[in-house]
Amino acid sequence: MTIPAATYIVAPVAVAVVAVVKVIADAVLRHQAMAARNHGELQGQEIEDRLRRLEAAVDAVAIEVERIGELQRFAATQTAVAGNLRAPPGE
16 A cells, blocks of 8 residues: 555645644734733833833934934035035036
8 A cells, every 4th residue: 555645745734734823823822811911910100110211212212303303404504505615607
């Protein structure tokens, strides 16, 4: 009795598919369990700490955006000055 060649391909593929589905299902169930467990755990102090960190991050972004604006103004000024120093066309 011989085993069909397709069995050598189908069986490992089927095992791999089942393994991948099991891993994904385990991950989904674990995520749901963690979400249910963490649902009501944030207390006042934790929320305040998170808000402080968020505020610090927003301030840092605002400073960087201000620096970018200053750099653009400086570059525009330098470009305008360099443009005025060039000889007009035809001279």
